[in-house]
Structures are given as structure tokens and as C-alpha cells.
Amino acid sequence: MEKTPFFHxxxxxxxxxIGCSRCMKICPTEALRVRDGKAVLMPDRCIxxxxxxxxxxxxxxxxxxxxxxxxxxxPIRVALVxxxxxxxxxxxxxxxxxxxxxxxxxxxxxxxxxxxxxxYTAAKNKYAxxxxxxxxxxxxxxxxxxxxxxxxxxxxxxxxxxxxxPLDISAMYIRRKIKEELEVxxxxxxxxxxxxxxxxxxxxxxxVGEEKSLVDGVINMDSLYNRVYHEIKKQxxxxxxxxxxxxxxxxxxxxxxxxxxxxxxxxxxxxxxxxEIHNVIEFLEKVENEExxxxxxxxxxxxxxxxxxxxxxxxxxxxICERVFGRARKIxxxxxKGEQTKDHELEEERNYLMRHMKVGDINPRSMLVLxxxxxxxxxxxxxxxxxxxxxxQTDCGICGxxxxxxxxxxxxxxxxxxxxxxxxxxxxxxxxxxxxxxxLKIMEVIWGKAKMNDYVKKK
Amino acid sequence: xxxxxxVYEADFVNAGAASSAIKKTLKQLNVSPQIIKRVVVALYEAxxxxxAHAYGGTIYADIEPDKITLKVVDTGPGIPDIDWAMQEGxxxxxxxxxxxxxxxxxxxxxxxxxxxxxxxxxxxxxxxTVEMEVNFV
Numbered sequence: 001m002e003k004t005p006f007f008h009x010x011x012x013x014x015x016x017x018i019g020c021s022r023c024m025k026i027c028p029t030e031a032l033r034v035r036d037g038k039a040v041l042m043p044d045r046c047i048x049x050x051x052x053x054x055x056x057x058x059x060x061x062x063x064x065x066x067x068x069x070x071x072x073x074x075p076i077r078v079a080l081v082x083x084x085x086x087x088x089x090x091x092x093x094x095x096x097x098x099x100x101x102x103x104x105x106x107x108x109x110x111x112x113x114x115x116x117x118x119x120y121t122a123a124k125n126k127y128a129x130x131x132x133x134x135x136x137x138x139x140x141x142x143x144x145x146x147x148x149x150x151x152x153x154x155x156x157x158x159x160x161x162x163x164x165x166p167l168d169i170s171a172m173y174i175r176r177k178i179k180e181e182l183e184v185x186x187x188x189x190x191x192x193x194x195x196x197x198x199x200x201x202x203x204x205x206x207x208v209g210e211e212k213s214l215v216d217g218v219i220n221m222d223s224l225y226n227r228v229y230h231e232i233k234k235q236x237x238x239x240x241x242x243x244x245x246x247x248x249x250x251x252x253x254x255x256x257x258x259x260x261x262x263x264x265x266x267x268x269x270x271x272x273x274x275x276e277i278h279n280v281i282e283f284l285e286k287v288e289n290e291e292x293x294x295x296x297x298x299x300x301x302x303x304x305x306x307x308x309x310x311x312x313x314x315x316x317x318x319x320i321c322e323r324v325f326g327r328a329r330k331i332x333x334x335x336x337k338g339e340q341t342k343d344h345e346l347e348e349e350r351n352y353l354m355r356h357m358k359v360g361d362i363n364p365r366s367m368l369v370l371x372x373x374x375x376x377x378x379x380x381x382x383x384x385x386x387x388x389x390x391x392x393q394t395d396c397g398i399c400g401x402x403x404x405x406x407x408x409x410x411x412x413x414x415x416x417x418x419x420x421x422x423x424x425x426x427x428x429x430x431x432x433x434x435x436x437x438x439x440l441k442i443m444e445v446i447w448g449k450a451k452m453n454d455y456v457k458k459k
Numbered sequence: 460x461x462x463x464x465x466v467y468e469a470d471f472v473n474a475g476a477a478s479s480a481i482k483k484t485l486k487q488l489n490v491s492p493q494i495i496k497r498v499v500v501a502l503y504e505a506x507x508x509x510x511a512h513a514y515g516g517t518i519y520a521d522i523e524p525d526k527i528t529l530k531v532v533d534t535g536p537g538i539p540d541i542d543w544a545m546q547e548g549x550x551x552x553x554x555x556x557x558x559x560x561x562x563x564x565x566x567x568x569x570x571x572x573x574x575x576x577x578x579x580x581x582x583x584x585x586x587x588t589v590e591m592e593v594n595f596v
Contacts, residue, residue, distance in 0.1 A: 155492030289482060289499050291475050369489040374595060375524035377488040378460055385460075 006147070006365075007206035008046055009063050009198040010053060014038050017060040019448055023052035024402045028277045029151060029367065033410070034400040037448020045367045047147035048199040049277050049302045050311035063198050063312065066217035068227070071106055074190025076182065078174055079107040080167060080215065081194045083114045083249060084257045084307040087323040088225050088314045093232060095327070097239070101231045109174065113193075114253035115344050116169035116353070117265070121252070123163050123357045125267045128297070136271075136287065136295035137161050139262055143203035144302035145280065146362065153284050154364030163357050166256070167193055167200070168207075171214040173346050173353060190216045194224050196310030199302065207359070221312040248344050251332035257307040258321055260299070268297035276304040370412070384408045392423045400446040420446060460484075460522040466506055467515040474510050477518045478502040481529075484522065490595050497573040498593050502529055504566045505589045509533040512552060513586060526575075529591045537583040545571065545579070 019037035031045035032052060039052075039060070053061045071077045079102050086095050102110050128137055138159045140146050149156050164172070171191050178189055193215045195201050201218045232239075255261040263273040272295065274283050280300045286292045303309035308320035334340040346353065370384075371377040384405075391404035399420035401407040410416035418424055419434070419442055428434035444452045462484070464477035478499045485495045502518070509516040513535025521528045538544045547568045550557075567589075571577050576592035 154486070155496055157492075285479065286475075288496075289475055289479055289503060290496070291503070364492065366486065366489070368483075368486045370487050372489055374488050374490065378522060378524055381484065381487060382460055 006043055006046065006048075007202050008041065008043060009048055009201035009205070010041070010046065010050065011062055011064055012039050012041060013060045013062055016058050018058055019451065020057060021397050021400075022055040022057065023061060024400075025397060026051045026055050027402065028281060029148070030402050030406050031367075032402070033415070034397075034446060036445065037451050044365070045151060047144050047151060047302075048197075048202040049144045049148070050198045051277065053198065053311045063201065063220055065195075065201070065220045065223065066192070068219060068223070070217050071190055071192055071219075074188060074216070076109065076178055076184060076189045077107045078109040078111060078178070078189065078191045079194060079219075080170055080174070080191055081110060081112050082167070082196060082221075082257060082307060083112055083254045083324060083327070084196050084310070084313065084320060085194055085221055085224070086112075086327065087308060087320040088221070089228075089232075089323075091323060091326065097232075098228060101228050104231060105227055107192075109178065111170055111174050112249050112253070113167045113170050114256050115249055115346055116166045116173065117253035117256050118250065118344060119346055119350055119353050120163070120166045120169055121262075121265045122350075123354060124161055124262075126354075127161055127163060128267060134159060136298050137268070138298045138300060140362075141165060141256075141262060141299070142199065142301045142303075142306075144197070144199035144277070145300045147199070147202075148277070148280065148302070149284070150362065150365045151367040152281070153288055154366040155288055156284065157362050157364045160362050162359050162362055164359055165203070167204075168214045169353055169357070170346075172356060173349050175214070176349060176352065192217045192219050194219050194221050196221045196307050196313050197303065198311060221310070222314050225314045248340060249331065250344060251328040251335060253344075254324060254328040254331060258324055259301060259306045261306070262299040263297065266297045266299075270294050271297035271299065273299045273301075275301040275306050275309070277302045370409075380412045383412045387411050387418060390418070390424070391421055394423075396422070398422045398443075398446075417442075462520040462522070464518040464520075465515070466509050466518065468510065468513065470510055470515070471507075474507050475503055477506050477520075481520055481527075485527070488522070494593060494595055498527055498529075501570045501573040501591055501593070502531075504570050505529070505531040505591065508566050508587075508589070509535075512536070516586070525596060526592055526594045529589075529593075531589045531591075532586065533588075534586040537585055537587055538579070538581040539583050541579050541581060 017038045019034050019039065021034050023039050024032040024034060028049060028051060029045045029047055031042045033040050086098060089098060099110050136159060138156065138161065140160050140163065146160060149160060175189055175191060193204060195218050204213050204215045204218050207213050252265055259275045260273045263271045274280050305317040305321050308324065309317040313320060331340060370380040387408035388405060391408060393404050395403040399407045401410050401416060407416055407421060411418055425434060425439040429436060429439060440452060481502060482495055482499045485498060506518065509531055513533035516531060516533030519530040543549050545567050570591060574591040575594045578590040581587040
């Protein structure tokens with residue numbers, strides 16, 4: 001099992017966190033606790049899905065990104081832009097106008113991530129044909145899904161398709177192309193990925209199954225959106241349309257960022273597309289039990305509506321979907337009329353890219369294991385059951401853990417005490433085994449002094 | 460560690476509940492995914508057998524540091540010829556059960572493939588007991 005720690009893009013700002021526990025309640029892997037009035041992240045459990053980010057009322061969960069000015073550390077600056085970015089803007093703002101603004105902001109090259117979809121698809125279908133014994137094959141397009149499977153479904157890690165994601169393939173291509181055309185060294189090229197989510201950042205900063213990232217930095221989609229929109233507002237109606245060569249993204253490529261986008265391109269006979277993390281978990285439970293048979297391919301995405309539902313997108317996900325879909329329809333029309341070929345410039349490098357498609361092993365890193373030694377784990381599990389039986393099963397969260405089961409587990413793993421439970425406290429008080437100051441002290445350790453003081457003052 | 464689950468006749472909706480619960484337990488014990496898979500597949504087959512062919516029953520699971528012992532005890536028609544039933548394709552399932560996608564005669568042979576020890580005992584008109592053992596190492 002993999003032991004090196006996960007890199008996490010999601011961070012908690014302790015100065016502004018009010019310890020409300022909303023994040024703790026929503027986390028699909030129970031990776032958060034409240035201690036001393038602040039949310040605390042358990043790094044082994046977090047998969048960077050970003051559900052906590054969405055519910056935080058004080059924006060205390062933030063996503064670390066590289067400073068935009070970092071792009072100027074490189075003479076050649078590439079913006080690697082996912083198609084969903086173009087879907088942030090109203091339809092009257094054209095893709096070529098956005099390309100133009102990105103160049104005005106300082107990028108020397110712009111490439112849309114999904115340019116590599118034809119090659120990515122070919123590699124996946126080839127892998128499927130060469131490995132007929134591994135079924136279902138699970139797409140590694142969404143990095144939060146890869147991590148979910150590592151921590152929660154370790155038995156399915158071998159089903160993950162060990163190939164580079166479209167973002168990496170595009171980065172590999174553009175670096176090679178620029179090196180050849182401009183005769184520059186590697187370190188003069190800075191490739192910056194514009195990310196719609198935290199999981200992609202984590203994947204770029206500590207790639208699973210790869211030694212080194214192919215991308216030099218990450219810029220959050222919302223912050224770039226602000227910069228681009230600011231330029232649009234400054235230009236007003238008097239802007240000059242740049243006649244820039246817009247990359248020939250295929251309709252298939254554009255659609256890949258939406259749910260079903262990969263599945264429709266797969267050779268698989270029986271496949272499913274599932275989005276939203278809880279839906280995915282529910283389905284994977286069944287797959288793991290082999291209750292669902294004859295499945296060849298699974299396209300799984302952590303966000304509702306896939307990438308348009310990413311936590312760093314800037315508009316309602318359904319509106320983004322419609323815009324992305326509309327763009328794909330237009331391109332498909334051009335493709336039908338022969339005005340645009342389906343072949344992308346990346347085709348020139350197909351052989352090179354196909355040779356560099358494999359990533360290393362994707363290993364399990366189960367969050368569930370109580371101990372490496374089964375006998376010890378068995379003992380712990382017995383204790384967990386004993387504690388569980390004493391807890392009220394209300395999942396109220398007052399103990400600073402998301403559920404009674406999580407508390408029972410925390411107690412056995414020495415991260416909590418049975419007396420953290422408010423029901424247990426009341427019982428002890430009633431029997432004269434705890435006085436009210438002791439129980440208040442316990443609450444203070446969990447919820448912080450400030451919260452308890454305020455509460456007392458208000459009384 | 461001892462666990463028990465009840466299954467009920469023709470309750471296909473809940474088929475898999477016991478194997479799912481056992482899977483959750485084994486995952487926490489650091490049992491290898493490949494072994495968990497074998498346990499789950501074998502138990503799921505036995506669970507479905509008790510639901511589809513018998514009048515329900517009880518599943519007993521005992522987990523020790525080196526192995527899991529499973530016992531599925533059903534009350535039901537019993538198996539007249541166990542050796543015959545152990546062969547692939549042989550089944551006494553009713554047409555209704557076959558229509559639901561069960562009863563292909565793969566149940567017992569599939570269990571055999573996935574466990575380290577298997578013992579099937581049956582009394583016609585009383586019921587069947589399937590005892591299975593899977594070693595962790």
C-alpha cells in the first residue's frame with residue numbers, strides 16, 4: 001500500500017474558520033473533525049472533492065494556487081485551458097475573443113486541454129483491447145475518483161486505466177512542439193493549467209502513478225475568470241476581434257468535459273456514466289460486490305454534471321453545460337459540412353504521445369484499515385462495536401466527529417474520548433460521576449474557548 | 460468476532476446485504492482486496508441460494524486473525540443429491556426463479572471456486588447448511 005502522504009489543494013484558514021461543522025457533515029469520506037473550534041482535515045482520508053469548500057459559510061476553506069505573476073518567470077507561457085472555461089462566458093463572447101484576452105494577460109500560447117481527446121480515446125480503447133481480463137475498466141479522467149478508489153475501494157485500483165489524463169497529454173504535446181519550433185530549452189517553457197476543481201490541482205502537484213508533473217503551475221478558474229471578465233468590461237463594445245487561430249477542438253473533445261462525454265466515445269459494449277460523488281460511491285459498492293456484472297467501462301465524475309459542477313467554476317453548472325453543449329453542436333455542424341476536420345494538430349505527434357501514455361501503478365491507500373496486523377485490527381474492531389453500542393446513533397456531531405460510528409472509531413484510534421459524546425456526559429452528570437464544569441471543559445476542547453465564552457456571556 | 464444476519468425467502472431486494480456488511484468489516488481489517496472479493500462472491504452466492512431456493516435462513520460469520528468461517532443455515536426443501544448440485548449447470552430452481560436471472564446452476568460451483576474449504580450438508584424437507592472457510596494468508 002502507498003504510504004507517502006497525499007498532497008492536498010484544499011486548506012483551512014484557521015483565522016476565519018468559525019467551527020460550524022458544515023464541512024464535517026458533508027464530507028463523503030468523513031475526513032473532517034472539529035477541534036478547538038476549528039475544522040481539522042485528516043489528510044489520509046481527504047480526496048480533494050471540494051464538497052466542504054462549497055458549504056463553508058465563511059470561505060475559510062480555500063484552494064491554494066500559484067501566483068498569477070509566476071507565469072512571468074518563463075519566457076514562454078502556455079495557458080492550458082479546459083473547454084469548460086469557455087462555457088463560463090455568455091454566448092456573445094466568442095472563444096477567439098477569450099483567446100485574445102488570455103494573450104493580452106501575458107500568455108504566449110493557448111491550448112485547450114481536450115485537444116488531446118482523440119488520442120486519449122484511442123489509447124483507452126487500445127488498453128481495453130489489450131487487457132480483456134480487467135473489467136470493468138474505470139476512467140482516470142477525474143482525479144477525485146482516482147483518490148476515492150484508492151482510499152475507499154482499494155480492491156478496484158487495478159481496474160483504473162493507468163493512462164495519462166488529457167491534460168497531461170496536451171501538456172506533453174505543447175512542450176514538445178514549442179521546443180521544436182522555437183528551439184528553446186525545457187525550463188524556458190511554463191505550462192499553466194486553468195483548473196475547475198481542487199482535485200486537478202492535487203493531481204498536478206502530486207500525480208498518482210507518476211514521478212513528476214508535466215505542468216509547471218496551476219491557476220484557479222475563478223481567479224482567471226475575474227481577470228478575463230475585467231478585460232471584457234474594460235473593452236466595452238469597442239474591442240477589436242483578434243483573428244487568432246483558435247485551436248481546432250473537435251465536438252467530441254468539447255463534450256468530454258460533460259457527463260457521458262467519454263462513454264459515448266468508448267468501444268465498450270456495456271458502460272455507465274455516473275456523476276456526483278455519492279452516486280459514484282453507491283454504484284462502486286455494488287461493483288465491488290460483483291452485484292453488477294458484465295460492465296466493461298465506467299466513466300465516473302466526482303461533481304454533479306462533471307466539470308461544469310467543479311467548485312471553481314463561476315456560473316450555474318446547468319448554464320455552463322448548455323453553453324459547452326451549444327459549442328459542441330456548432331463544431332459538429334462545421335465538421336459535417338467539412339469546414340473543420342476532426343483531425344487535430346496533435347495528430348502529428350500521435351505516435352510520440354501514444355508511446356508516452358502509460359503511468360506507473362496506482363496503488364491502494366485504504367483509509368479504512370484499522371491496523372496492518374489483522375489480530376490487532378480485530379481487537380480494535382471489537383472495541384469499536386462496544387463503543388458504538390453505547391452511542392445514541394443520532395449523528396448529531398456535537399462530539400466533533402461526523403457520526404457516532406466515526407466517534408467510536410476515533411476513540412479506538414486514540415483521537416477522541418467516549419466522554420466527548422454529549423449523551424454520555426448527561427448520563428454521567430445524572431449519576432453524579434461528572435460535574436457540569438467538567439462537561440463544559442470537554443465542549444471547550446472540541447468547540448473552542450471563544451464559542452463557550454460567548455455562549456455563557458449571552459446567558 | 461462473531462456476526463449474524465437473517466435472510467428471508469424471496470427477498471431479492473435485500474440479497475447482498477450480508478456480504479456487503481462482511482465486506483465493510485474485512486476492509487477495516489486490512490484483509491487483501493483479492494481475498495475480500497472471494498469471500499464476498501462466495502457469500503453472495505450462498506445468500507442468494509437461501510433466498511431463492513429455500514425459505515430463508517441465518518448467516519453466521521466468525522472472523523479470526525487468519526481466516527473467516529461462514530455458515531449459511533437455511534430451512535427449505537434441501538438438496539437430494541449434493542454431488543449432482545455441485546456440478547456446473549445443474550439446478551433445481553423453479554422457472555420463476557430462473558426468470559429472475561437466478562438458478563443457472565452456477566451457485567455451488569462458484570462458491571467452491573472461491574473458498575478454501577467447503578462443506579454442504581442437507582436433509583431433504585428440512586434444509587441445507589453451507590459451511591465455508593477462506594484463509595487470509
